[in-house]
Amino acid sequence: MVINRAAILKAAGERLVVEDTSYVKPGAGQVLIKVQAAAINVADHILQDTGLFIRNWPYTLGSDVAGTIEEAGPGSSFQPGDRVYAHCNQKFSQGGFDESCAGFGGFQFYTLSLEDHTAKLPNAIGFEQGCVFPLSVTTAYAGLMTLGLNQPGSGYVFVWGGSSSVGTNAIQLFKNLGYTVITTASPRNFGYCREIGASEVFDYNGDDQPIIGFLKGKNLLGTLDAMSKEDTLKRCMKLVDGTVCSVAPGTEKIGPQVKTIYQAQDPHFNIQQKVYGEVLPKALGNGTFKPKPDPLVIGNGLEYAQEGIDMCKKGVSARKVVFIL
Ligand SMILES: NC(=O)c1ccc[n+]([C@@H]2O[C@H](COP(=O)([O-])OP(=O)(O)OC[C@H]3O[C@@H](n4cnc5c(N)ncnc54)[C@H](OP(=O)(O)O)[C@@H]3O)[C@@H](O)[C@H]2O)c1
Incomplete structure (x- = not known):
């Protein structure tokens, strides 16, 4: 037995x-x-x-x-x-x-x-x-869906917290679809964020002026806050005009821009078939997605x-x- x-x-x-x-x-x-x-x-x-x-x-x-x-x-x-x-x-x-x-x-x-x-x-x-990666990539993919950015495209997207598990997987998913990713991390992880596909990395421990300067005149397509704490969501809302996708249930109340996903709940639950049946087998197989x-x-x-x-x-x-x- x-x-x-x-x-x-x-x-x-x-x-x-x-x-x-x-x-x-x-x-x-x-x-x-x-x-x-x-x-x-x-x-x-x-x-x-x-x-x-x-x-x-x-x-x-x-x-x-x-x-x-x-x-x-x-x-x-x-x-x-x-x-x-x-x-x-x-x-x-x-x-x-x-x-x-x-x-x-x-x-x-x-x-x-x-x-x-x-x-x-x-x-x-x-x-x-x-x-x-399983939970984090599922969550990140639900974020892409929430932003309407889970199809191939081009242009800038912003991931707050790129060295986190959810942020890492969001960066890889966005990058694989053709988007240009900017992110935040501590300086010790700038190299890591670039390695997984970010094109610009900003220190979240400093002030937001470098991010404001970079975003000026650029058409930002979407923002995913992989930390989704009250302070990070508020910072994101100040930096961008459009939706800020949060991964923390209950944070919608922080502001009208915040749209929360919870990956295990409908309507996102069925994304598992997409992620495990299509996205990951292809990207892990051809090496464009790394277990990070x-x-x-x-x-x-x-x-x-x-x-x-x-x-x-x-x-x-x-x-x-x-x-x-
Ligand atoms: N909705 C869902 O279904 C779902 C599923 C999974 C996770 N989550 C949520 O997603 C969040 C992240 O989870 P995780 O597993 O990805 O976290 P994690 O990997 O444990 O996060 C650690 C990272 O957070 C970064 N960090 C800490 N404070 C930061 C800040 N103020 N700004 C930017 N980056 C910061 C650190 O960066 P440095 O070391 O570079 O400083 C570190 O690399 C959690 O709140 C979790 O509950 C939700």
């Missing part, structure tokens, strides 16, 4: 505990992934601290994994042994995680994933690289899930905290 173990959250505000858990066989449209590497997201500490969106306790956190298919549901296009990456959240419906979806969550040996949230990982990409930010691998074992959440909460710089199994 296969033993599954998970880093389990028993109640909001508690520390994760590593325990045996159920091994859930995949149904139609699902796969079961043997997790080899899992990444930590900002959402993990928010959900741990607040219990936001969680309807079923105990709960297994973790959205981003890479591993191998252990079992595929009936009629699946995946085979046992396939190398994959996945955004392995439970399905989101009516303001919370779907109650029928026990078995999901990246911080366990075996996680369910929806088949259309899962894609094959090219052999040249290691598991610890393969887990760094680079993984910071902190250890081997489920105990590192809590340590990773703690690290992520303190803040990272152009890195994705990852543990391996």
